[in-house]
Amino acid sequence: MLGTYLKECLYFTANRLGRVITKMAEDEFAASGLSPTSAFLMMAVFEKEGISQKELGEILHLQPSTVTRLIEKLVIKGLITSRVEGRLSLIFATGKGKALEETINECWNNLRNRYNVLLGVKEGDELSLHLYEVSDQLENIE
């Protein structure tokens, strides 16, 4: 079989999986009008009103510049506001943003159900935890 070696390349398989699941996630989160990443950022804000951009970056494992851009778009959509406090930029959900909480949770549940059905019960969630640990190991966070 041509190209079999690719199956043994974590770079390849990880990124392929990323693309596949991203499509699924975008599909499910479309109901919320948000990209999956934006939706998870919103969830972090719901969990801690006034969270800083720095914290958001740490939780989401995204670069500061990427967080800035996500925030930008969510502010334009009127879902969050940011208050500058010293050199921190603190993020709060607006009423319109809070109104999305339920929807976002549903989208997320739908996504999880969708892949857990395809992968076998709980296999998806377990794989996810595993991948999280693997990333930590690769980044040498112990």
Place this chain on the structure above:
Amino acid sequence: MLGTYLKECLYFTANRLGRVITKMAEDEFAASGLSPTSAFLMMAVFEKEGISQKELGEILHLQPSTVTRLIEKLVIKGLITSRVEGRLSLIFATGKGKALEETINECWNNLRNRYNVLLGVKEGDELSLHLYEVSDQLENIE
């Protein structure tokens, strides 16, 4: 802990892993002057001179348009040529391209060693095979 639910989201963990391993791969393949994906495309061409773009897309699990762009760059670099045959576009490695084969293989070995060391012997390779199967399941290829 804030944002713990993210560990259970395959969208998130898969993409994070993708970013982490991509950085490692880019780093290792820098020695070849190629992006990891281009390097794997070259490997596919080494394996089958005159491979079509369609086949490349299937092997690499990339969209045709993405393949077109990769080819474009490799042609500009003088590593491959493409001969149009009917509606197929067949890809061949140039001498300059073939000269890279050894280097590319080394880069790949280095990458695999690097993550296998961090993840434990063979764990990386096994994970990779697993992720490949998972992607197949999610895409409903049986």
Place this chain on the structure above:
DNA sequence: AAATATTGCTTGCGCATACAAATATAATAC
């Protein structure tokens, strides 16, 4: 308190990938 360093965020730019529409060739139907 002035000079320097650090920290958090933003901006400009680039890369990888995708989707949709356009194009080109081949195959099939009639």
Place this chain on the structure above:
DNA sequence: GTATTATATTTGTATGCGCAAGCAATATTT
């Protein structure tokens, strides 16, 4: 043998993310 459909590739456009450099606020040093 033309008309229609199918297939392979290309082109235009968009998104998500990163890096590097810059800016602004605070902390540290002297």
